[in-house]
Amino acid sequence: MNELDRIADLQHRIAILEDMRAYQELYHLLFDRLYRFSFSFVKSREAAEEIVSDVFIKLWQIRSDLKKVVALKVYLYTITRNFSINYITRHYKHQVVSLDGMEDLFVASASPEELAISAEMYQKVQAAIRDLPPQCRAIFQLVREDGLKYKDVAAIMDVSVLTVRNQVAIATKKLAAALPATLGKRIADSARFSHS
Structure with a gap:
């Protein structure tokens, strides 16, 4: 099963069956990529980790609506981008951020x-x-x-x-x-x- 099919299967299991194992599998599958993506905006490991965790919390909260989502991976990246931009707006208006590490x-x-x-x-x-x-x-x-x-x-x-x-x-x-x-x-x- 390719990754997109796997994500679609997990999406179905989360949306229809409220399957916590499918949710955890999706989390482990995409967390690192979403974390790197968020980090590219916020430049803080802790903030990026918190943002991606918030994305997955939101995902679970709206799980019954997931059956309407056409491309879950794109949807998760979009939420991550929006959460990251919101974080920057609140925390980094005039700060210079280090890229160490x-x-x-x-x-x-x-x-x-x-x-x-x-x-x-x-x-x-x-x-x-x-x-x-x-x-x-x-x-x-x-x-x-x-x-x-x-x-x-x-x-x-x-x-x-x-x-x-x-x-x-x-x-x-x-x-x-x-x-x-x-x-x-x-x-x-x-x-x-x-x-x-």
């Missing part, structure tokens, strides 16, 4: 390709990603790290598919320019085979 967030979900890159190169990639403008970084991470399709990212970020495509292209160019020639070329080449 950002590399730890990606180690847990490192792909085999990332593991093949030396630690130094990995740090350079992460530094280049951190240097992207906030919206560009969030879109890039949703597409490249979370594997979402452009139309899903557009719905989550409340922008057009063209904006998503352009932001991924901008991010790819900036990363390719910021990194050593061989790795930069690899990133630029991978952009040709992106999700649409």
Whole structure:
């Protein structure tokens, strides 16, 4: 069963059967990705964890309405984005936020390709990603790290598919320019085979 089918099955079990095990399975399946997504906005581990926990609490509270939700994964990302923006509005109006420890967030979900890159190169990639403008970084991470399709990212970020495509292209160019020639070329080449 692919991930989307699995999520649809869990959604059905939560909405119709009020199945707590299905809810816990969905939580474990998506928590880390939603946490990284929230962190990309709020820049606080504790706040991101609290936000994603609140998202799942809300999900359980509205479980009977889930049968009306067409794409639960997109829906959860959208709620996470909204909760994160609300948090920023309340807490970060004029604060400068440290990005220390950002590399730890990606180690847990490192792909085999990332593991093949030396630690130094990995740090350079992460530094280049951190240097992207906030919206560009969030879109890039949703597409490249979370594997979402452009139309899903557009719905989550409340922008057009063209904006998503352009932001991924901008991010790819900036990363390719910021990194050593061989790795930069690899990133630029991978952009040709992106999700649409």
